Amino acid sequence: MAASASGTAKKAAKGTSRAQVNRTIVEFDKDQELHAYREMLLIRRFEEKAGQLYGMGMIGGFCHLYIGQEAVVVGMQMAAKEGDQVVTSYRDHGHMLACDMDPKGVMAELTGRKDGYSKGKGGSMHMFSREKNFFGGHGIVGAQVSIGTGLAFANKYRGNDNVSFIYMGDGASNQGQVYESFNMAKLWNLPAIYVIENNKYGMGTSVERSSSNTDLSQRGISFGIPGEQVDGMDVRAVMAAAERAIEWAREGKGPYILEMITYRYRGHSMSDPAKYRSKEEVQKMRNEHDPIEQVRQRLIDGGLASEDELKAIDKDIRAIVSDSADFAQTNPEPDESELWTDIYMPL
Amino acid sequence: MPIKVLMPALSPTMEEGNLAKWVKKEGDKIEIGDVIAEIETDKATMEVESVDEGTLGKIVVAEGAQGVKVNELIALILEEGEDASALDSVSSDAAPAPAAEAPAAPASVPAEPKSAAPVTVPDVEDEPEIPAGTPMKTQTVREALRDGMAEEMRRDDDVFLIGEEVAQYQGAYKISQGMLEEFGERRVIDTPITEHGFTGLAAGAAMAGLRPIVEFMTFNFAMQAIDHIINSSAKTLYMSGGQIHNPIVFRGPNGAAARVAAQHSQDYTAWYSQIPGLIVVHPYTASDYKGLIKSAIRTNNPVVFLENEILYGHSFDVPDVEDFTVPLGKARIARKGSDVTIVSFGMGMQHSLHAAEELAKEGIEAEVIDLRTIRPLDTETIIRSVIKTGRCVVVEEGWPQASTASEVAFRVMDQAFDYLDAPVARVCGKDVPMPYASNLEKLALPNVAEVIAAVKAVTYTA
Numbered sequence: 054m055a056a057s058a059s060g061t062a063k064k065a066a067k068g069t070s071r072a073q074v075n076r077t078i079v080e081f082d083k084d085q086e087l088h089a090y091r092e093m094l095l096i097r098r099f100e101e102k103a104g105q106l107y108g109m110g111m112i113g114g115f116c117h118l119y120i121g122q123e124a125v126v127v128g129m130q131m132a133a134k135e136g137d138q139v140v141t142s143y144r145d146h147g148h149m150l151a152c153d154m155d156p157k158g159v160m161a162e163l164t165g166r167k168d169g170y171s172k173g174k175g176g177s178m179h180m181f182s183r184e185k186n187f188f189g190g191h192g193i194v195g196a197q198v199s200i201g202t203g204l205a206f207a208n209k210y211r212g213n214d215n216v217s218f219i220y221m222g223d224g225a226s227n228q229g230q231v232y233e234s235f236n237m238a239k240l241w242n243l244p245a246i247y248v249i250e251n252n253k254y255g256m257g258t259s260v261e262r263s264s265s266n267t268d269l270s271q272r273g274i275s276f277g278i279p280g281e282q283v284d285g286m287d288v289r290a291v292m293a294a295a296e297r298a299i300e301w302a303r304e305g306k307g308p309y310i311l312e313m314i315t316y317r318y319r320g321h322s323m324s325d326p327a328k329y330r331s332k333e334e335v336q337k338m339r340n341e342h343d344p345i346e347q348v349r350q351r352l353i354d355g356g357l358a359s360e361d362e363l364k365a366i367d368k369d370i371r372a373i374v375s376d377s378a379d380f381a382q383t384n385p386e387p388d389e390s391e392l393w394t395d396i397y398m399p400l
Numbered sequence: 401m402p403i404k405v406l407m408p409a410l411s412p413t414m415e416e417g418n419l420a421k422w423v424k425k426e427g428d429k430i431e432i433g434d435v436i437a438e439i440e441t442d443k444a445t446m447e448v449e450s451v452d453e454g455t456l457g458k459i460v461v462a463e464g465a466q467g468v469k470v471n472e473l474i475a476l477i478l479e480e481g482e483d484a485s486a487l488d489s490v491s492s493d494a495a496p497a498p499a500a501e502a503p504a505a506p507a508s509v510p511a512e513p514k515s516a517a518p519v520t521v522p523d524v525e526d527e528p529e530i531p532a533g534t535p536m537k538t539q540t541v542r543e544a545l546r547d548g549m550a551e552e553m554r555r556d557d558d559v560f561l562i563g564e565e566v567a568q569y570q571g572a573y574k575i576s577q578g579m580l581e582e583f584g585e586r587r588v589i590d591t592p593i594t595e596h597g598f599t600g601l602a603a604g605a606a607m608a609g610l611r612p613i614v615e616f617m618t619f620n621f622a623m624q625a626i627d628h629i630i631n632s633s634a635k636t637l638y639m640s641g642g643q644i645h646n647p648i649v650f651r652g653p654n655g656a657a658a659r660v661a662a663q664h665s666q667d668y669t670a671w672y673s674q675i676p677g678l679i680v681v682h683p684y685t686a687s688d689y690k691g692l693i694k695s696a697i698r699t700n701n702p703v704v705f706l707e708n709e710i711l712y713g714h715s716f717d718v719p720d721v722e723d724f725t726v727p728l729g730k731a732r733i734a735r736k737g738s739d740v741t742i743v744s745f746g747m748g749m750q751h752s753l754h755a756a757e758e759l760a761k762e763g764i765e766a767e768v769i770d771l772r773t774i775r776p777l778d779t780e781t782i783i784r785s786v787i788k789t790g791r792c793v794v795v796e797e798g799w800p801q802a803s804t805a806s807e808v809a810f811r812v813m814d815q816a817f818d819y820l821d822a823p824v825a826r827v828c829g830k831d832v833p834m835p836y837a838s839n840l841e842k843l844a845l846p847n848v849a850e851v852i853a854a855v856k857a858v859t860y861t862a
């Protein structure tokens with residue numbers, strides 16, 4: 054059949070040259086480098102610990118780790134201001150930590166304990182903090198995109214100058230409601246920043262196998278939404294892109310799309326053996342593009358921090374993570390009466 | 401102390417696995433994130449990454465071992481500065497660190513909190529909801545609904561109306577007449593035809609504290625948006641441990657209209673009524689439409705508010721008082737009677753009341769209960785009546801399987817079994833997609849004759 058022929062033709066037509074990726078950076082000063090280092094390391098160590106607790110059976114169900122993608126949410130949050138909202142998918146632990154939520158509360162939710170952010174009733178995929186303007190943690194692929202557009206709508210309705218950061222995966226970017234949301238966001242010029250975290254796979258399906266045009270930053274073109282591909286492994290490039298998008302949205306020009314080219318080191322969830330990609334592919338990313346290692350190198354090479362200073366930070370982070378893990382294992386399970394609470398607000 | 405490496409659980413269901421391969425050997429340096437071994441789970445072969453750094457001091461479970469239990473000690477890692485002598489301090493049968501024991505089944509499931517007192521018939525009559533002498537005016541359901549929404553929008557700037565054709569066109573069924581003019585396009589918002597998207601948008605706006613009224617042109621189209629109604633709005637209070645409430649109303653015409661056939665004629669009452677976290681309202685009179693839409697907008701819970709296109713043009717008396725509201729979760733006794741209890745809602749009420757009049761001519765006095773709110777269901781009002789009458793018929797336009805009637809019948813059996821003089825009967829829509837042909841459509845819907853027949857059956861007067 055002609056399928057194979059047209060298949061090849063299609064392949065040649067698609068695929069993005071990485072030359073398009075915007076690598077413009079914000080030059081970080083020492084404080085910014087150290088801040089980014091700390092934040093990303095906290096996420097990395099937290100996730101490793103979560104993986105370990107999962108292995109021990111302390112965390113159940115689905116657990117999706119953010120290891121490898123840390124620069125995205127950290128760079129975005131470095132450009133955010135008080136009152137800006139964040140919403141994302143089930144791969145949400147990193148976003149919560151970057152929103153300054155308490156690692157103890159997050160870890161205790163992962164273990165299903167009473168002082169978890171959702172009293173143990175939401176779990177890894179469903180967590181919120183009204184106080185920190187973190188609106189979930191959503192388990193339905195793509196749902197957060199319309200919800201986040203509603204957060205942006207609320208900002209515009211109230212006439213404040215806050216923006217909403219709406220994260221989704223490359224896989225999620227093929228959901229119909231994403232385009233329904235893009236259309237409304239541009240139609241009404243809502244302050245919505247769509248961050249597509251392109252980690253190259255949606256579960257086991259590569260972007261090439263799921264997307265007719267693999268340049269996801271252009272997914273807003275028919276709506277008139279600007280978009281760009283960003284080096285999502287370089288926290289400085291992420292922050293630079295975030296600043297451009299935020300300025301655009303705060304000025305009332307409407308939504309903006311940032312496609313972050315990133316990578317997840319671990320499987321899709323804890324039970325994914327990741328047979329759909331080669332070990333070399335993973336190793337190459339880790340060795341050549343690791344977001345934390347990049348900052349570390351700059352700190353050392355630029356003489357901004359000594360090995361000892363960085364060791365002290367590592368130790369500090371490890372203590373925070375280990376405290377959160379201890380808390381999450383010793384904190385009691387929710388009282389049985391909680392089964393029946395939080396279903397309705399008083400009528 | 402050397403660090404213990406335990407057999408990890410790497411799937412939600414894994415209890416044991418095989419140690420397929422050691423990637424690192426004793427004496428190898430280990431960095432955080434290094435793959436140290438491969439194990440076979442119940443699903444796949446998985447790599448085990450180290451979460452600690454140091455030197456692989458000792459392999460406790462050899463390569464090839466089968467059926468290694470989760471949390472069994474498989475290796476020891478020496479920390480920086482430790483040498484092999486430290487290994488002696490750890491016995492290999494050391495009990496694994498806090499092994500998560502399989503959750504024991506709770507001794508008993510805590511009971512759903514509800515009033516413990518058994519339902520009885522009170523000696524004194526309940527106060528009427530609308531006191532005698534209240535000034536009334538005649539209004540259509542359409543006008544009452546519009547007035548209710550407009551009053552709430554005047555009261556609270558956070559309330560807005562969003563949907564297809566709600567603004568400039570004044571509503572596909574002319575419910576929002578005059579609202580764009582009064583409230584402007586900031587608060588009366590025409591959307592593209594994009595149910596999934598605008599419902600999700602409204603759900604998000606509600607999470608941020610606004611109070612959207614989402615109009616579906618009809619509820620048939622809400623199936624494209626049902627994920628947001630259920631997963632995003634109804635469950636979020638629970639999933640957030642009480643942090644995020646969802647003050648949102650989903651409203652629009654529901655059920656059969658006239659000759660619009662299968663895809664445009666479905667009653668969703670029973671569907672939504674199954675969902676904890678949702679309030680489901682389905683009124684009959686204009687007065688209830690007005691009073692209940694106001695309460696629906698005010699509550700901090702998500703409300704599915706089901707309307708009926710045929711009723712839009714029907715007129716009823718509506719209290720002509722300031723800020724008239726009707727409480728959510730309370731049924732209304734529409735007609736008093738002592739021989740049989742007819743439970744219904746929405747259009748079913750029309751058939752039920754007509755049937756009651758006919759039956760009265762034959763000396764059968766039916767008590768007719770208008771549920772108004774289907775979730776939470778006002779069981780108490782139903783049970784009180786059945787205690788009195790000993791017989792019950794449920795009337796609804798929806799399909800019979802897993803219907804509102806099924807639920808009411810169960811509750812009556814559960815709480816008033818000893819009072820029943822006959823099995824509960826029901827009159828539902830027929831178990832078929834709605835046909836187009838005029839004669840078939842009539843057959844598919846409940847009618848007065850069927851209600852009369854059901855009453856005669858339970859009163860053994862046929």
Ligand SMILES: Cc1ncc(C[n+]2csc(CCOP(=O)(O)OP(=O)(O)O)c2C)c(N)n1
Nearest residue numbers: 144192193194222223224225252254255256
């Ligand atoms: C509507 C829906 N369909 C399918 C799933 C199952 N599922 C969960 S995650 C996932 C892959 C999503 O990939 P992507 O959007 O790229 O995000 P990533 O996991 O890479 O962060 C799938 C298919 C789901 N949760 N929701």
Ligand SMILES: [Mg+2]
Nearest residue numbers: 222223254255
């Ligand atoms: Mg992905």
